[in-house]
Amino acid sequence: MLSKLKTNAAVEIPNRVHDLNCFKRFTCRLIMLAATLIGYSASFAQAEDEAYSNSQEFQLHGFISQGLIDVNGSDFVNDDGDVSAELTEIGLNASYQLSDKFRLAGQVVYLDGGNRYSQGARIDYALVDWSAFTSENWQANVYLGRFKNNHWLYSSSRDIPFARPSIILPQSVYFDGFRDIAVGSDGIATKISYSTDDYGNFDWQFSYGKSPISDEQTKNILSEFAQGSAKQNYDAQTSLYWQPSYSPWRFGISLLDAGFGYDQGDAGSGDIFFDSEFNFQFYTMNALYEGENWEFSGEIYQQRFTIDGFYYPGFQLDNIGQGFYVQSRYKLTQQLTLLARYEDFYLNKDDKDGKQLEQATGGAVPYYFGFHKDITLGLNYDITSNFSARMEYHWVNGAGRLTPVVVPNTQINDSEDWQMWAIQLMYWF
């Protein structure tokens, strides 16, 4: 049931009318947001007496955010290039302490990001948390069910508007086209934390599971002509984070290994693709500096993607892609934070300018689909302790992080350079 809810059941609203309608929807959502705000503050006044019972035993939290986004020169959000209100993120979560050792936690999110991922509600996580061991310095937890990917710098907060650094994250790592697969898995995860005065904090995590892949996603990633079904066979990840004692620095590494399969559609479906195996490996290293006013972070990574089959039985592909991003934030005042980021990624380290890609496809896939570079400037204003506004501008060079991935849309994405701006209001409790 979970697997259905994750992607397939994402509530589709067909025949979406764009142009001016998006402003109508924007105002609608603003009203919704305002209603939630008022409703919440009203319930606050009422619940003042029981406020303390909402302690760590049972907690209810959520967030709602709405924005406007305008992309020029690519199909990142929509095909027509108009200003869009398809920038909605709503979430509600609960945590309940069953007993001394066991806790239940779950979150439902509704996302609308246009072409970025499938629109609709999904179960973000739903898990049993077993606190296997705890002492003054040690904590060991085992999570069963659907858990979130906690291995990368922003993987667990990618859908949480106010917890991530920008409206649109570096697409080379946090590729929205892979969001539903990369954001978490159904399976088992474990976290061991060790905290000492001498050596600082250590967090080691391991997870094993798989994610369901909807038909829509199969088409998004492979090709709109894929009639068969894709599935994830396994997803194994591990990561280690270390923060020296009382240090503003933190360092992390992570490893991922995932296997996918594609089953050709029925004879009658006219599927032009064949049974195949895909393998994806991803290694990252990251560093984070958190000072009083300055903040620096960066991730460097290498990925290996192999295909066996798909185009024709026996077809082989083995690509190593590489990339990094560096990011800085500066707190101008207690409320206002500035952001600057540079991201550089290429799908094949032996073909950084994409020329081989263009040649190999006989010109069908232009060279600029072989890389993705993004310069981002943004600012964030904290209006209250749980209400923020954010805006940013991206200058992007390359189409390497647009969907569909394997057979790209070269008609809309006909330019090497494209830009986007976005603004977003966020409220959380």
Place this chain on the structure above:
Amino acid sequence: MLIFCLFELLLSSYFYYYIDFKKFFTFAQFHCKGSLIKYYSLVLILIFAGLVSSSAAAIEIVTHPQVTEISLTKSQLRRIYTMRQLRWSDDSAINVFVLPSQHELHQRFAKERLQIFPYQLNRIWHKLTYSGLGVAPTIVSSEKELIQAVTKTPGAIGYINDETLKKIEQNERIKRIENPSMEASHQTRSKGVVNVVKIKD
């Protein structure tokens, strides 16, 4: 080198509203190679920091009356507020309470007592709350609410301005005098409305 350390300290403490320990620790470790010098400079820094912070209104760490701990180390307090230590020494669960992140007292508590910037705490807590990994502290809107929450919740820990605490304790005494029937129930709480926990370096 030691004099240099102290000079830096004096300069900085003049310019900074609060003492940023992190900077001094790194500074001291970086510049004072000799372990003895390092030790003494750190001790001096701590003494000096104590003098400076006591000049502003002090922040008291308070717990529920049944919590047995009478003192905590700085590191323990930090572990408790970053949700890395979840239980008291008697194995009972710790219930952490905080004020909203932009509250002036919260800002001071984070910087002075935990030596963490408030935005760092928010990140740690947001990650726990919105990714299902764990549970974050409960946020209450005012100092009055915070002290009530700590009084009523077993295993609770919170912080309060010592002036506010004095006022509350005075009111409590007046109430007891005015209403002697309440005396019996309050006598069991020999330590007062809440425990005030000492924080050791």
